[in-house]
Amino acid sequence: PEVGVNIFLYEVAPNAALRNTDLPTRNGDGQAVQRPAAALDLHYLMSFYGKDSELEPQRVLGSVVRHLHSRPLLTRKMIRDTITNPPASSYLGNSNLADAVEFVRFSPLSLSLEELSKLWSIFFQTPYALSVAYRASVVFIEEELTPATPLPVRERKLFVVPFQQPFIEEVDPQIIASGATLTIAGQNLRGDVTKLKFGASLAAPATVTADKITVALPATLQPGVRTVQVIHDFDFQTGLGNEPHRGFESNVAPFILQPKIMTTPLPDTPHGGTLTLTFAPPVGREQSVALLLNSDMNNYVIPLPTRSPSDPPTATSFNFKIPTTILPDIYLLRVRVDGAESALEVDTDDQSPTYNQYIGPNLKIT
Numbered sequence: 001p002e003v004g005v006n007i008f009l010y011e012v013a014p015n016a017a018l019r020n021t022d023l024p025t026r027n028g029d030g031q032a033v034q035r036p037a038a039a040l041d042l043h044y045l046m047s048f049y050g051k052d053s054e055l056e057p058q059r060v061l062g063s064v065v066r067h068l069h070s071r072p073l074l075t076r077k078m079i080r081d082t083i084t085n086p087p088a089s090s091y092l093g094n095s096n097l098a099d100a101v102e103f104v105r106f107s108p109l110s111l112s113l114e115e116l117s118k119l120w121s122i123f124f125q126t127p128y129a130l131s132v133a134y135r136a137s138v139v140f141i142e143e144e145l146t147p148a149t150p151l152p153v154r155e156r157k158l159f160v161v162p163f164q165q166p167f168i169e170e171v172d173p174q175i176i177a178s179g180a181t182l183t184i185a186g187q188n189l190r191g192d193v194t195k196l197k198f199g200a201s202l203a204a205p206a207t208v209t210a211d212k213i214t215v216a217l218p219a220t221l222q223p224g225v226r227t228v229q230v231i232h233d234f235d236f237q238t239g240l241g242n243e244p245h246r247g248f249e250s251n252v253a254p255f256i257l258q259p260k261i262m263t264t265p266l267p268d269t270p271h272g273g274t275l276t277l278t279f280a281p282p283v284g285r286e287q288s289v290a291l292l293l294n295s296d297m298n299n300y301v302i303p304l305p306t307r308s309p310s311d312p313p314t315a316t317s318f319n320f321k322i323p324t325t326i327l328p329d330i331y332l333l334r335v336r337v338d339g340a341e342s343a344l345e346v347d348t349d350d351q352s353p354t355y356n357q358y359i360g361p362n363l364k365i366t
């Protein structure tokens with residue numbers, strides 16, 4: 001047989017990496033926004049012929065493999081030279097493969113003996129010949145249409161800012177009363193626009209430096225375990241309303257907001273009677289509330305019943321039913337809201353017999 005190489009395209013498959021790079025090709029109105037292009041991998045079977053007695057098929061295979069290994073790219077010059085020298089047929093002469101974004105690269109395919117046997121079995125009455133498989137990747141098949149050209153960008157609003165995420169190291173005090181000032185210490189706390197986030201509400205700080213922020217607690221903040229977070233907004237002064245853009249957020253730091261008993265003095269209350277107390281700040285409808293009574297001999301916890309969904313979202317006044325089982329005595333009184341307890345008064349008179357002990361507020365049960 002005559003010495004030569006037969007090249008047979010036996011499989012066309014979508015390129016796994018680039019198959020979706022042209023999406024979306026159309027907008028919601030069905031108008032083309034970019035040219036559709038199918039990214040394909042072409043699988044070729046190269047068969048080698050010649051005199052086996054002179055090892056011509058093997059020698060030709062070696063020459064082809066050597067060339068494709070050393071020059072795996074199908075360059076634009078090679079494509080243009082093939083089309084123009086000599087002039088190709090009309091259909092090939094119109095090819096724009098040389099203008100493709102990606103070069104076509106040839107790489108060998110490792111076919112098992114079973115795969116190669118199945119491949120040759122489709123060639124009826126054709127004897128097996130020495131062969132090797134190669135993949136040409138990637139070839140783009142493009143639709144011949146001109147997509148709509150969008151309007152040019154009138155003004156570019158591109159800004160680069162350093163990455164300085166705020167970090168809260170500690171808050172002081174850890175246990176704080178309503179209306180008091182909270183001090184936040186940390187790093188990178190000052191931004192273009194600095195805000196503090198308490199749960200779902202935002203507050204403006206009183207003073208801000210790079211490592212410290214002070215803020216008065218919002219009056220609407222409910223007692224219990226609460227969190228604070230530093231929020232930085234970017235003020236780019238773009239001329240489009242000068243609205244700040246969302247920037248960096250710090251970690252979340254917890255603190256305890258104590259409830260405060262506003263009812264003074266506390267009225268004497270018979271066991272079996274009702275004690276009405278006023279709290280600050282307002283307590284949410286879903287929060288758990290309990291009255292704590294302590295004396296030298298007795299300790300009691302009186303939970304407030306679950307409130308009705310029809311009750312107001314917040315309240316400041318509550319009625320506690322004093323059980324008849326509570327013994328008459330003078331008790332230290334506290335309230336607990338979601339785990340946060342009201343403060344007790346401490347005797348600071350060093351001449352007093354009760355110095356440095358809890359002395360109030362007191363409730364007399366008769």
